[in-house]
Amino acid sequence: MGDRKLITRLFISLFGVVHFCNFYSLNVQLERLFLSDGLIPVKAYIEKLLLNDTVSSFDKLLSCTSIFVLFNSDLFITCCAMLGLLLSLMVIAGFHSRWCFLLIFPLYMSFANAGQELYSFQWDSLILESTFLALLLPCSGYFYRRFERGSDLLVNGLFLWLLFRLYIESGVAKLFWGPNSWSTLEAMSHYYETAPIPTSLGYWFHFLPEWWHELETGSTLIIEILIAGLIFAGKWPRRTAFVLLTGFQILIILTANYGIFNYTTLCLHLFLLKDRDLHSLARYIPKLKAWIGEKANLTPLKPKVWLYPIAVIIVSFSIIEFMMFAGGRGVHSTKLAKIQKYTGATRIASRYxxxxxxxxxxxxxxxxxxxxxxxxxxxxxxxxxxxLTDKAPFVAPHHPRVDFRMWFERYPASWGKEVSMPYKDLKVSPTVLSGYLERLSRQLLDSPVLAYRHFLPHEYMDSIPEEVRISYYHYNMLKDDSLPNQFWTRKPVGVVYIDPALDSASNRFQLKNPPPPLPPEEIALNNAIAAVQKNPTANNYLNLGVAFYNMRKYNECIQASIEVLRIDPNNHVAYNNICTAYNQLGDFQKAYQACQACLQLKSDYGRAKNNLNYAIRMLKSGK
Incomplete structure (x- = not known):
């Protein structure tokens, strides 16, 4: 394998550009988010964490691995953000890149860990993991003057391992997580309309024919699962993967705004190439070809000895993350989860x-x-x-954290199952909202000058509002030639009125018009869901399956019973629940198979035999 001297140099410079954009975006929003009057003030967060006597000091450090635990004044936080910009420029220029990355990693990890829900996105983890790997690259020295070698085989393999996990885990999640819109080829028909911050080109893509969206959906799965498998293949498969994966990321950039995610991924794509590939690409440009031939080093390089233990740690941590990703809810109460609590705090490996x-x-x-x-x-x-007239903008690589995060606030999670959309108008305490929304709501009522920093100017900028409310709407993209300046249509879903007087824990929200009481079956289902969320044991999943069955949600009953079998493979009640649910769905072949599995356990024989006989009768009757 040839050396990647030019590839490494190109990666360092481009990754420095990504870091510069990321720290620039952070600096632009610093005062409104992290400082004392911001929505996620670091000092208040750290003080609250340190005053929590129910958690040990070590666990406090694990929950927020940040230099801001030691120093959290506004001046220090501002200096850290500015230092990140300076270090990024030094990386771009090629000034001692390894030392710069060594400082950038704890700097950005401090912001990401103290940023709470506004800095909890996967691309924050991706850039941290990539930065840690960048520490293993040869140092650029003094403006690349003595830069004599690129990444060796081992370090290059670690970058490719990260790239492989990014695509494979994302592809697997599409097939096995949540609604099955990917397996039914429906996902891309909704993707552009529901992107948190779409682009104007994404708006145009949304109105393409349905067959095109089905083709996009299938192609996405092929690229993330099959094409990603070429990452560790030979020369031409890797070149093919580079072209297809790069084109894939460019399409995402053109149709939606995801901050620095796509740009970080594009930098990682460089490790699919060698200096020989750059030399081949430049064959029609003699001067460039000669320069590459002069600068490139095409001889194989052996990894340095000290890299091996670090590589073992990185791969081990990433395998733990993958096991947490693949294990489902059942793994969260195991010893593996306790180990991940410690490995995850390092931020050198993540799941995607x-x-x-x-x-x-x-x-x-x-x-x-x-x-x-x-x-x-x-x-x-x-x-x-x-x-309705808001035109989808191009924003990335800038990442407007509040604008983006609000897309996830369908309704406050702390309301639990007591409220669902569409809902009656409510009066709520700010405390039921996410932390940053609670602070924004209070600022609108108490210190609107601080809150107005987040919004576009309007005619009442010098006034204090008498009332504040949050209206929820169901939006759809609109293409109507008679309304050329309108890009959206919407339907009201519900309204919440922010009422600071509702601060007691027992009275966090009040319905203006109380809804009718829930039927007993739905109450039982809500209780079962809450029990599983609190403690995902086999027995709780079993109760959840029964609750779904009583609500005639047979597919959900089957899924809950499958979760039981993941925890307890010999649970005959779960098998019988699956048999009964498949019989109700009319899938008698699967019911027959589940009954046979239950009979092999030699438990609950009578119920299993009845289910089996019913399935056999239906199969013989041709149903």
Whole structure:
């Protein structure tokens, strides 16, 4: 294998550009997010963490591995953000890249861990893992003047291992997580409309024919699962993978905004190539070919000895993450989860499931304020879809954290199953909202000057709102020649009114018009779901399966019973539940197979025999 001297040099410079864009985006939002008057103030977060006496000091450090635990003044945080920009420029210039990456890694990890839900995206993990691997590359020295070797076989393999996991795990998540819109080839017909921050080109793609969306869906699965398998193959398969995967990432960049994710991935693609490939690409440009031939080193390189133990640690940690990813909920109460708690705190290996389930419905929350006798005034965020005339923008690699994160706030998770969409109008305490939304809501009511920093200017910028509410809408992309300036249509889903008086834990929200009581079966289902979320044991999953069956949700009953069998493979009750559910669905062949498996356990023989006889009768009757 030839050396990758030029490839390594190109990666270092381009990855420096990605870091510069990332730290620039962080600096732009620093005052509004991380500082004392921000939505996720670091100092308040650290103080609350340190005052929690129920957690040991070591566990506190694990939950927030950050230099801000020691120093968290606004001045220090600002200096750290500016230092990140400076170090990124030094990497781009080729000034002692390894030492720069050595400082960038803990710097950005500090921001990511202290950033709470606004810095919990997978691309934050991806850039951290990539930065740690960049530490293993040869140092650029003083502006590449003594840069004599590129990445060796071992380090290159670690980068390819990261790239492989990124694609394979994302592909597997599409097939086995959540709704089956990928396996039914429906996902891409919803993808462009429901992207958190779509682009104008994504808007155009949404209205392409249905057969095209089915082709896109199938192609995505092929690229992420099959083409990704070429990453460790020979020269031409790797070249093919480079072209297809790079084209795939460029299409994502053109149709939606995901911050630095796609740009980080494109940098990783470079390790699919060798210097020989660059030499071949430049064959029609004599001067460039001569320069590459002069600078490149095409002789094989052996890894340095000290890299081997580090490689073992990285691969081991990544395997633990993959086992957590593949094991489902059942693995979260095992010893493996306890080990992952420690390995995950290092941020040198992560799990990835990008664009797994595609939600077919776009819900958006919109802040609205009322001033005196005025009607409700919409508070528009710069990049988020609020108004019907909002044109999808190109934003990336800048990542507007608040605009992006609000897409995930379908309705406050802390309401549990008591409220679902569509819902009656509510009066709520700010405490039921996510941390950053609670602070934003309080700022709108108490210190609107601070809150207005997040929104576009409007005519009431000098006024304090009398009321604040959040309206929820179901949005759809619109293409109507009679309305050339309107890109969206929406239907109201519900409204919540922010009421600071509702602060007691027992009265966090009030229905303006109480809904009718839930039927007993639905109450039982909600209780079963809550029990599984709190403690995912076999018995709780068994109760969940029964609750789904009583609600005539037979597919969900089967899935819950399968989770039981993952935890307890010899659970005859789960097998019988699967038999009964398949009989109800009319899939008698699968019911027959499940009954046979249950009979082999020699337990609950009577019920299994009855289910088996019923399935046999239906099969013989041709049903």
């Amino acid at each position: 499931h990008l664009f797994g389930p595609i939600d077919p419905i776009r819900y958006e929350m919109v802040y609205e304020c009322r001033y005196g006798d005025s009607s409700w005034v919409v508070m528009n965020l710069p990049y988020k879809i609020d108004e």
